[in-house]
Amino acid sequence: METVPGRTWAAGTVPHAVATAGAAVAMAGLVSGGLMDPLASLALLALLVAGYLWDWSARRVAGTAGGARSAEESSASVPLTVFDALPDPVILIGKGREVQAANLSARELFDPKMVGADLAMSLRHPEVLSCVDAVLNGQPAKRSQIALPVPVRRSFEVHAVGLADAKTAAPRVVLVLHDMTLATHAQQMRADFIANASHELRSPLAALVGFIETLKGPARDDAAARDHFLDIMQSEAERMSRLIGDLLSLTRVEVNEHVQPREPVDLGTLLCTVAEVLSGQARARNMEIRVSVPETLPAVAGDADQLSQVFQNLVDNAVKYGREGSAVEIEAIEIERIPESGVRGVAVAVRDRGEGIPAEHIPRLTERFYRIDKARSRSVGGTGLGLAIVKHIVNRHRGRLKVDSVVGRGSVFTVYLRTAQRSGSK
Amino acid sequence: MAQDHIVKSFDEELEKLNNVIAQMGGLAEAQLAESIEALVRRDGDMAALVAAGDKQIDALERKVESLAVRLLVLRQPVAADLRSVLAALKISGLLERIGDYAKNVAKRTIALSQMPPMEPTHTVARMAGVVQEMIKNVLDAYIARDAEKADDVRRRDVEVDALNTSLFRELLTYMMEDSKKITACTHLLFVAKNIERMGDHATNIAESVHYLVRGENPEDERLKNDTSSLTVMDDNIPEQE
Numbered sequence: 001m002e003t004v005p006g007r008t009w010a011a012g013t014v015p016h017a018v019a020t021a022g023a024a025v026a027m028a029g030l031v032s033g034g035l036m037d038p039l040a041s042l043a044l045l046a047l048l049v050a051g052y053l054w055d056w057s058a059r060r061v062a063g064t065a066g067g068a069r070s071a072e073e074s075s076a077s078v079p080l081t082v083f084d085a086l087p088d089p090v091i092l093i094g095k096g097r098e099v100q101a102a103n104l105s106a107r108e109l110f111d112p113k114m115v116g117a118d119l120a121m122s123l124r125h126p127e128v129l130s131c132v133d134a135v136l137n138g139q140p141a142k143r144s145q146i147a148l149p150v151p152v153r154r155s156f157e158v159h160a161v162g163l164a165d166a167k168t169a170a171p172r173v174v175l176v177l178h179d180m181t182l183a184t185h186a187q188q189m190r191a192d193f194i195a196n197a198s199h200e201l202r203s204p205l206a207a208l209v210g211f212i213e214t215l216k217g218p219a220r221d222d223a224a225a226r227d228h229f230l231d232i233m234q235s236e237a238e239r240m241s242r243l244i245g246d247l248l249s250l251t252r253v254e255v256n257e258h259v260q261p262r263e264p265v266d267l268g269t270l271l272c273t274v275a276e277v278l279s280g281q282a283r284a285r286n287m288e289i290r291v292s293v294p295e296t297l298p299a300v301a302g303d304a305d306q307l308s309q310v311f312q313n314l315v316d317n318a319v320k321y322g323r324e325g326s327a328v329e330i331e332a333i334e335i336e337r338i339p340e341s342g343v344r345g346v347a348v349a350v351r352d353r354g355e356g357i358p359a360e361h362i363p364r365l366t367e368r369f370y371r372i373d374k375a376r377s378r379s380v381g382g383t384g385l386g387l388a389i390v391k392h393i394v395n396r397h398r399g400r401l402k403v404d405s406v407v408g409r410g411s412v413f414t415v416y417l418r419t420a421q422r423s424g425s426k
Numbered sequence: 427m428a429q430d431h432i433v434k435s436f437d438e439e440l441e442k443l444n445n446v447i448a449q450m451g452g453l454a455e456a457q458l459a460e461s462i463e464a465l466v467r468r469d470g471d472m473a474a475l476v477a478a479g480d481k482q483i484d485a486l487e488r489k490v491e492s493l494a495v496r497l498l499v500l501r502q503p504v505a506a507d508l509r510s511v512l513a514a515l516k517i518s519g520l521l522e523r524i525g526d527y528a529k530n531v532a533k534r535t536i537a538l539s540q541m542p543p544m545e546p547t548h549t550v551a552r553m554a555g556v557v558q559e560m561i562k563n564v565l566d567a568y569i570a571r572d573a574e575k576a577d578d579v580r581r582r583d584v585e586v587d588a589l590n591t592s593l594f595r596e597l598l599t600y601m602m603e604d605s606k607k608i609t610a611c612t613h614l615l616f617v618a619k620n621i622e623r624m625g626d627h628a629t630n631i632a633e634s635v636h637y638l639v640r641g642e643n644p645e646d647e648r649l650k651n652d653t654s655s656l657t658v659m660d661d662n663i664p665e666q667e
Contacts, residue, residue, distance in 0.1 A: 118445040121569050124452025126482070149459045149555070150562040340563050340578045360592040363585045367552060 088178050092171035093119055093132060100171050119175075128175070131160040135173045138162075145180070152395055154258045155184040181258045193251050200243060200369060200384070204236040239381065246385040250368070253306065253392045260398050264299035264420035265307055267346060271330050274311045278319055286325045289315065293332045300346050300417040306393045307417075311348070313386040314413050318352035320380040322410070326353035338400060338416040345399070349414045356407040365403060366391035390415075436501055443493050443514045444569070447521070450486040451565040454521045455558065457483065457528035458624065461535060462554040465617065466547060470539040476532035483525035490518035506641070513638040517568065520627045520634075524561065527620040527627075534613045541610040546596050550614060553589040554621050556582065560628040568635050576635035577644065579628060586625035593618045 083090065089106035091099055091114075099114050099122065107114060114122035120129055131142040140162050147155040156177040163171055211229045219225040275289040282289050300307075311330070318328040329351040338345040357365070357372065364370050369384035371377040377384060390413075394401045397417055405411035457476055464473040494515045497503060503511055538544075560579050567575035597611045597618075636644045 118441070118448070120445050120448040120452065124448045124455070124565070126449070126453045126456050129449060129452065147459065147463075150559050337574065339581070340559075340575060342572065342575050342578075360588050360595070363556070363589045364549070364552075364592055367549070 088176055090177075091119070091123070091175040093136075093173040093175060094169070095136065095172045097129075097132060097136060106177075128158055128160075128177075131158055132173055132175060135160045135162045146177075147184075151398060152257050153185065154179065154181045156180060179258075182255070186255070189251060189254050193247060196368065197244070197247055200247075201240060204240045204243070207236045208233055239378075239383070242381065243383045243385070246383045246389065249309070250385055250389050250392060253389060253396060257392060257396045260301075260396065261303035261306070262301045262420070263303060265302045265304045266299050267307075267332055267348065267417075268293040268295075268297055270304060270308050271311060271332060271348070274308055274315055275330060277312065278315050281316070282319050282328065285319065285322075287319060287322060288327045289319070289330065290327055291330045293330075294334070297332055297334055297346060299420040300397075301420040302397050302417060303393075306396070310390050310393050310415060311350070313390050314350040314415070317386060317413075318350050318354075318411075320382070321354040322352035323354055326410075328352050334419075335416070338418065339402075340400065341398065341418075343418055345416050345418045347414055347416050349412050351410065351412045353410040356409055357403070357405040357411055358407055359405075362403050362405060366401070436497075436507075439493065439497055439501075440507070440510055443490065443497065443511070446486055446490050446493065447514055447517055448565065448569055450483060450490065450518060450521045451561070451568075453479075453483050453486065454524045454528065455561055455565070457525050458531075458554065458558060458561065461528045461531040462551055462558075464532060465535045465538065466551050468535075468539040468543065470536045473532040473535035473539065477529050477536075480525050480529040483522055487518050487522040490514055509638050509641065513568075513634045516634050517631050520631050524624050524627050527624050531617050531620050534617050538610060538613050538617075541613075544600070544607070544610050544614060546593060546600065546611075546614055549589070549593050549596065550618050550621065553586060553593065553618060556586050556589065557621050557625045557628060560586070560625055560632075564628050564631045564635065567632065568638075571635075571639050573636045573639040576632040576639070579632040580636075580644065583625050583629045586622055590618055590622040 083101070084104040086103055087105060089109050090103045091106050092101040094100045097119050099117060099119055102110070102114050102122075111122035119132060123129075125146050125148065127144050127146045131144050134142045142158075142160045144158045145155065146158055147153060157180050159174075159176040159178065161174045161176075163174060165171070211233050215226060215229055219229065271291050271293055275291045279289055315328060315330065322328055330348065331351070332346055332348045335345055335347050337343065338347075361370075361372050365372075366387045368388040371382070371384050391401055394415055394417075399418060400416040402414040402416070403411065404414070457479055460472065460479075461476045464470075464476060494511050497511050501507070538547075560582050563575060563582075564579045566572070567579065594615065597615050601608045601611045633644055
């Protein structure tokens with residue numbers, strides 16, 4: 001089932017048309033298994049949509065599309081209809097290119113308030129609009145492929161299919177976007193992984209080979225040199241193993257970056273655990289880690305393991321780059337709106353008192369293998385991937401990472417995360 | 427949006443104007459995304475397609491102009507309605523400029539694809555990623571009439587400027603190390619500059635959105651962080667990878 005995006009099938013919550021829901025589940029299985037031609041699946045989908053439409057027109061009796069819309073919105077997090085249970089975004093469009101209905105997946109991905117307005121207001125990719133326009137102008141169907149680069153790169157196969165219905169208010173186009181992200185980007189990610197790995201592993205490996213040659217040759221009987229070389233070899237080997245570990249975890253995050261995790265995570269416990277894990281390391285540098293989390297802090301939506309990796313990396317950096325004897329502070333607060341996305345959330349700041357980071361380096365910190373001071377990074381055991389991993393995990397959570405720093409004073413890394421949805425409300 | 431007007435067609439015309447701006451924004455976003463993809467993949471053919479696609483944006487700009495003029499003449503809007511029309515005119519002009527810069531990136535990509543690959547290309551792509559996010563967010567802010575979101579976009583411009591400065595230094599170092607790389611580096615410098623300008627235009631659009639929603643210009647002066655014009659290469663060149 002790996003091509004099905006991360007929504008679980010809530011067949012049990014579909015109150016009606018259980019047989020149709022069964023068909024939808026079976027269809028998703030077949031498509032993801034590659035057993036079924038996407039066009040055939042589209043035909044089946046059209047059937048499902050027809051079922052939905054019947055349901056939809058019945059609801060329209062109650063009033064205008066606006067009435068139907070608010071009824072849908074109140075049930076946003078629990079798929080109530082077969083239409084909402086479909087994992088791919090499906091949009092029904094009228095003759096003026098206005099969105100008449102959009103399933104849960106479409107509303108989540110594009111705009112919760114997309115129903116009622118022109119399609120361009122929520123989904124303005126020119127390729128999609130030209131497909132829909134072509135079908136509105138009489139073509140039976142149109143297919144294309146698009147990539148949406150922001151916030152996380154996703155690619156979709158676009159299917160616009162015309163519906164023949166004489167009634168003026170009836171939908172004219174069914175627009176289905178089939179998620180192809182995994183298939184399209186897996187190849188690219190593998191290529192990146194190999195390119196990075198081969199480039200970055202070459203230098204420790206070259207060092208190892210060099211020392212082995214010296215130990216077998218000129219330094220064969222030099223006990224002092226042997227011990228010294230073995231120490232260096234050990235640290236180089238350890239660096240390689242850390243590097244491989246980090247590269248693997250980065251790849252693991254990237255593969256799933258388009259799937260937003262939604263489990264509720266209690267940050268208070270998580271941050272205390274992170275502080276405890278790193279307290280030994282801090283004590284060694286005569287430093288203290290202070291955690292300040294209000295009791296009322298709401299849970300955030302996320303993946304606990306990955307979030308603990310985020311804060312572990314940030315606090316680990318703060319301990320490494322903070323001045324000896326200074327304190328590292330972790331502070332979490334609830335905020336009204338996360339910059340840019342504008343939704344409610346939690347901000348976690350990790351503060352260190354160190355040398356600070358010059359402004360021109362700040363936006364490049366999350367680049368993989370970008371190091372301000374190569375020698376220093378190596379001496380504290382950095383792989384050059386820690387912040388890249390942080391950035392990708394935060395991206396996956398649709399959060400934000402903000403870095404502020406004053407040279408000579410210290411740096412603050414702030415992570416913004418979305419609050420978990422309480423079940424039943426959105 | 428504002429409350430409905432007695433003349434229904436007036437609302438429809440305003441809505442139409444919004445739709446065309448959204449469509450234009452979608453085109454500008456796609457042009458930028460594709461020009462950068464062509465740059466990273468060193469795909470001259472794809473870049474040529476992007477360069478040719480600029481005409482569509484120009485056509486939409488003319489459409490916005492004629493719609494706006496029609497609205498101004500026939501309806502003589504005031505207050506919020508007038509601001510909507512003025513903002514639409516201004517934003518369409520800025521989006522058209524963004525399209526022009528994307529076209530220039532595409533043209534330079536055609537030249538760059540004939541030269542050996544350059545490491546800083548990836549940094550340019552990262553910078554473009556930030557600008558892509560800014561453009562997307564500012565268009566979303568325009569559509570949702572969300573002044574706070576627009577203000578967030580304005581704050582983001584500092585990041586682009588810092589990246590541009592850092593790239594400028596990096597490329598200068600490459601050129602000093604190897605004179606054979608000067609042509610390619612110069613093209614990349616201009617590509618970076620184009621992207622930086624697109625970021626500035628996204629910021630300008632954000633200011634228009636703020637004005638459109640609040641009826642006044644944003645208060646605080648934008649933080650400026652572009653010192654690349656002041657960068658002097660001295661003896662301690664920053665270490666590069």
